[in-house]
Structure formats: structure tokens, C-alpha cells
Amino acid sequence: MEPDALAAALTRLAPRLAPDGRAVARLTRLSGGASQETWAFEVETPAAPVSLILRRRPEGLQPDPERTAALAAEAALIAAAGRAGAPVPAVIHVCTPQDGIGEAYVMARVEGETLGARIVRQDAFAAVRPGLARRCGEVLAAIHAVDDPALEGLRTADARSELDRYEAIYRETGAERPVFELGFRMLRARAPVLERPVLVHGDFRNGNLIVHPQRGLAAVLDWELAHLGDPAEDLGWICVNSWRFGRHDKPVGGFGDTRDLLDGYAAAGGTPVSPERVAYWQALGSLKWGVMCLIMYRSFATGADPSVERAMIGRRASEAEIDLLPLLEAMA
Amino acid sequence: MSTHPTAQELIEAVIGFIETRAAPQLKDRDAFLARVAVNALATVKRELALAEHAETQAATRLRDLLGEDGDGATLNRRLCERIRSGDQPADAALFEHLRLATADQVRIDQPGYSGLKALEERI
Known part of the structure; x- marks a missing residue:
């Protein structure tokens, strides 16, 4: 149009x-x-x-x-x-x-910043950064507690079905990447059982949050991947290093600590989640991101999107590997 | 004395042209894509400088790890098959190879990536 x-x-x-x-x-x-x-x-x-x-x-x-x-x-x-x-x-x-x-x-239209690099670096956000991880935990607890007719018809996904989906895509690309092979094997062997599916946002990360310099977390955006699943999926996804914007030392979105995230989650009524389960989903998150990089490169290779941006994103698969490796080694 | 430009010099010349002549005339998405294009050329430049050595090292490590002979690509495929089938133990030797190989690749793809610095502190 x-x-x-x-x-x-x-x-x-x-x-x-x-x-x-x-x-x-x-x-x-x-x-x-x-x-x-x-x-x-x-x-x-x-x-x-x-x-x-x-x-x-x-x-x-x-x-x-x-x-x-x-x-x-x-x-x-x-x-x-x-x-x-x-x-x-x-x-x-x-x-x-x-x-x-x-x-x-x-x-x-909600006032605030969505660019993650600015949220983790700019002085304007220095006052709200320290409380942001805890607030993310509280907000995720609220999302995971949603009980509403709007949930009807949403797909359900657990770790195993996510691994199935992404491994099928990986196989189709024909890529031969031993770190991803090891990721599929180890994460499959350790896949947690989904006891009680909750509403999962599905893309809860720095970049999909509007942060206001005074009011802090002002809105959660991009709900198109919402589904029913494991609450630790959202908690792990925001810890994936690819959206810490260089702040490797701040596991939650490049602005906060895992402890604060989980404390905020439990304080707001979320069923407590172990750091190990969060680390599992963080590892699965890096693996998924790596496969997404391969798919995006595919759209360049097939001619569907000939932009240099699409081509270059394929070179970010190695970033997923370097983040995935220590997480796998810690669970070996 | 060299009488024609090296591949490195040609890449540098194109990067210089984009940065000083072309990019200033572009805006919005095209200006962004010009920066991505410079990144792409810088990646090619690093690959020319680093890839051959990294591949040789990887092939040597893979021969030890797998106890098999072959070129780098064949050995890498064998490693993938063995991990997938469960024949390759997830032990210190495997992680050592994967750490070194991945660090070499990220040094080409994204040398400023925070995950590389974190991994180098452990190698």
C-alpha cells in the first residue's frame, strides 16, 4: 500500500x-x-x-x-x-x-528510547539503569500470570519443540558448524520438562523495550512471537549476550544482574526460577540466534534480499557460537 | 618491489572511497548500508590476513582430536557427524578445539565483539 x-x-x-x-x-x-x-x-x-x-x-x-x-x-x-x-x-x-x-x-506512541546501545551507554539513562533488571523481572512475572481468553489459540512451545524447529532449519541450510551441533546435542539431553505453560512474550530483550530516562521501563513491544511456554524462556532470552550491546559484564540486557531479574520476578509473584534454568534458556537463545543469522544470510544467498546488510548478518553466526560455548562447557 | 596493488590495498582504497567520498552524499538507510559495506570490506581484509593460518591450525588440531587424516573441510564435517551421532565426547579436548576455532572466526567476523574478549580471558 x-x-x-x-x-x-x-x-x-x-x-x-x-x-x-x-x-x-x-x-x-x-x-x-x-x-x-x-x-x-x-x-x-x-x-x-x-x-x-x-x-x-x-x-x-x-x-x-x-x-x-x-x-x-x-x-x-x-x-x-x-x-x-x-x-x-x-x-x-x-x-x-x-x-x-x-x-x-x-x-x-509511548515516549522513550528503544535503541539498546543508547539505553546501556547514555548518561541520560544512568539514573534508571540500576533498577531496570528488577523491573524486567516484575514485568515478566505480570506477563507470565496473564490468564485471559486472548491466550486461546496460541501455540505451545517447550525446549524440545524449539530445538526440533531450529535444528530442522539448521539442517536445511546445509551448514556444518560443530558448536551448533554440540548445542543441539547437549541442550536436547538436558531439555527441561514444561510443567505449566504460561504466556511467554517470545522476544523480550533490550531493543524491544521502551525505556524512559526518568520513568524507566515504559513499554514492552513486539508481541508477534508470543506463545505459551516455559517462563525461563523470557528470562534467559534477555540475558543473551547479543543484546547486551558490549556490556558483557551486565547479563540482563547490558544493564543489570541476573540476581535482580530473578528477585524482581519472585517478588512480583512469579514462580521462582533457578539460575541454571535461565542459563539453559540463555544457551538455547544463543543457539536460536545463530540459526536465525544463517536463515537471514539464506535470504541473501537465494536473491530474496540482496542487501549487503543481509549478507553481513550471516557473519554474526560466530558471535552466537562464542557466547554458546562457555554456557555449554559449564553444563558439560 | 611490488608493481601492482595487493588485494589488501585495493580493499583499503575502496573503503577510503566509500568513507570519504560516497558516504557523505548518502542519508538514512543508504548511509547505514554504506557503513555495513565498509564493515564487509574490513571483514574480507581480515579474512585475507588471518584465515589461512587459522585453517591450518584447525586442521592440525582436528587430526589429533579425531585421529583421522584429511583436509580441513573434510575433518570439520567428520567432527560435525561425530558430535551429532554422539561418538564425540564433550570433553576438554573438544572444547579446547572449539574455543580456538571460534575465537579465530570471530577475530575475522567481529573483532570488537564482547564475547571474544570474555573468551580470550579464558584461553
């Missing part, structure tokens, strides 16, 4: 997006995500303009039901997580076919 046509459709919708909403301005594409578009725009009103975000499925792209939920279901999940106490952007409107925008929803 062309930006002009999208702006026109959003303008028709404006009265429902903001009180006395009149026209839409400053429509800007924010990211070129593979399965979703994100647009920022403003709705002009007699008072101040209202800043909003549109999440939209590109035309012609059929979502993989094994991986991602429909956007209306994603919007319902975000709203349910918000009711359970997690900071999320308010969902303003879920689009219907009559809106002429396609599969999409509109949410509030």
Missing part, C-alpha cells in the same frame, strides 16, 4: 483514533520488519496532535501460523498483558476490512 493511500485511509479513520481527530500527518515508516510494517503518524485535533503507531501486515504476505498470531490476536494479547499490569502501549483501534488498511491495529 502506497503511503498516500495509507494516509488517506487513516484520515478517514481519524475521528475514531483521537477526539475530534481531523487529518493524519507525518506518516513515517519506522521499520522494515519481514512480517510486519510499523508506521508512526500524528492525528491532528483542535488541541495538540496525538502521536500514534500503526502495525500492519504487508499485502500478499501470509503469516506463518506456526510462528506468529494474527494481528487482531496480537492486539488482544497486548491489551490483556496491560490489564495484568505489564507496561504496554494502549491499543486504540483494531482495523476491520471496512477501514481499507488491511490487517492492522493502531496503538499509542
Whole structure:
């Protein structure tokens, strides 16, 4: 859909997006995500303009039901997580076919920073950084406690099914990487049993969090990989070194310590999780990230995305290996 | 005396052209991609300098570890098969080889990566 046509459709919708909403301005594409578009725009009103975000499925792209939920279901999940106490952007409107925008929803724009490198380094965030890991634990406890009809229809994944999925992809690439082979073998032998599936965000990491310089964690974004699964999956994923932005010494997102994360989780009512189980999912997280790097390179190699960026991401598979090795050695 | 540019010099010339002439004229996504392009060329430059030695070392280690002969690629494939089938014990000798091989690869791919520094402190 062309930006002009999208702006026109959003303008028709404006009265429902903001009180006395009149026209839409400053429509800007924010990211070129593979399965979703994100647009920022403003709705002009007699008072101040209202800043909003549109999440939209590109035309012609059929979502993989094994991986991602429909956007209306994603919007319902975000709203349910918000009711359970997690900071999320308010969902303003879920689009219907009559809106002429396609599969999409509109949410509030939350003030703050999403770029992980700035969150871990800039002085502006120095005051909120020390409390951020504990707050992440509290927020994950709230997400994992969501009990809502919005969970119906979500896929369930445990360590074993994740290993099956990613090993199948790895085999298909034809790669011969002994560290990944060892990862599949060792993590399979130690796969924890999923006793009680909970709502797992699925991509809870520095980069998908909006952090405000004064208010700290202001919103959790990117719910498209949400599923039912092991609570330690989210706790381990935010510890993967690839999103510590150089701060190897701060295991939680490059800003905090695992102890604070787990304390915050338990204090907010989360069923206590052992550091070993978190380390297991951190290792599985690095392994998954390594396989994702191989897939993204594939899209370059097949010509689907000929950008130099896609090519170079394939060279990040070794970063996953170097993070995975000590974790495997510690469990050997 | 060399009478034509080395591969290293050609790469350096292209990096210099992108950084000083081309990149300043680009913006937004193209400016970002120009930085990625410079990173790609720097990776090629490091690979030219480091890969051959790393591969020789890896092949020597693999011959000891596997007790087999062959070229580096064949031995690496054998190692993958043996790990997958469970024939290769996850012991100190295996981890030693994997640590050295992975560190060599990251020195080519991303020498500034924090995980490399952490691993080097243990080698």
C-alpha cells in the first residue's frame, strides 16, 4: 500500500483514533520488519496532535501460523498483558476490512528510547539503569500470570519443540558448524520438562523495550512471537549476550544482574526460577540466534534480499557460537 | 618491489572511497548500508590476513582430536557427524578445539565483539 493511500485511509479513520481527530500527518515508516510494517503518524485535533503507531501486515504476505498470531490476536494479547499490569502501549483501534488498511491495529506512541546501545551507554539513562533488571523481572512475572481468553489459540512451545524447529532449519541450510551441533546435542539431553505453560512474550530483550530516562521501563513491544511456554524462556532470552550491546559484564540486557531479574520476578509473584534454568534458556537463545543469522544470510544467498546488510548478518553466526560455548562447557 | 596493488590495498582504497567520498552524499538507510559495506570490506581484509593460518591450525588440531587424516573441510564435517551421532565426547579436548576455532572466526567476523574478549580471558 502506497503511503498516500495509507494516509488517506487513516484520515478517514481519524475521528475514531483521537477526539475530534481531523487529518493524519507525518506518516513515517519506522521499520522494515519481514512480517510486519510499523508506521508512526500524528492525528491532528483542535488541541495538540496525538502521536500514534500503526502495525500492519504487508499485502500478499501470509503469516506463518506456526510462528506468529494474527494481528487482531496480537492486539488482544497486548491489551490483556496491560490489564495484568505489564507496561504496554494502549491499543486504540483494531482495523476491520471496512477501514481499507488491511490487517492492522493502531496503538499509542509511548515516549522513550528503544535503541539498546543508547539505553546501556547514555548518561541520560544512568539514573534508571540500576533498577531496570528488577523491573524486567516484575514485568515478566505480570506477563507470565496473564490468564485471559486472548491466550486461546496460541501455540505451545517447550525446549524440545524449539530445538526440533531450529535444528530442522539448521539442517536445511546445509551448514556444518560443530558448536551448533554440540548445542543441539547437549541442550536436547538436558531439555527441561514444561510443567505449566504460561504466556511467554517470545522476544523480550533490550531493543524491544521502551525505556524512559526518568520513568524507566515504559513499554514492552513486539508481541508477534508470543506463545505459551516455559517462563525461563523470557528470562534467559534477555540475558543473551547479543543484546547486551558490549556490556558483557551486565547479563540482563547490558544493564543489570541476573540476581535482580530473578528477585524482581519472585517478588512480583512469579514462580521462582533457578539460575541454571535461565542459563539453559540463555544457551538455547544463543543457539536460536545463530540459526536465525544463517536463515537471514539464506535470504541473501537465494536473491530474496540482496542487501549487503543481509549478507553481513550471516557473519554474526560466530558471535552466537562464542557466547554458546562457555554456557555449554559449564553444563558439560 | 611490488608493481601492482595487493588485494589488501585495493580493499583499503575502496573503503577510503566509500568513507570519504560516497558516504557523505548518502542519508538514512543508504548511509547505514554504506557503513555495513565498509564493515564487509574490513571483514574480507581480515579474512585475507588471518584465515589461512587459522585453517591450518584447525586442521592440525582436528587430526589429533579425531585421529583421522584429511583436509580441513573434510575433518570439520567428520567432527560435525561425530558430535551429532554422539561418538564425540564433550570433553576438554573438544572444547579446547572449539574455543580456538571460534575465537579465530570471530577475530575475522567481529573483532570488537564482547564475547571474544570474555573468551580470550579464558584461553
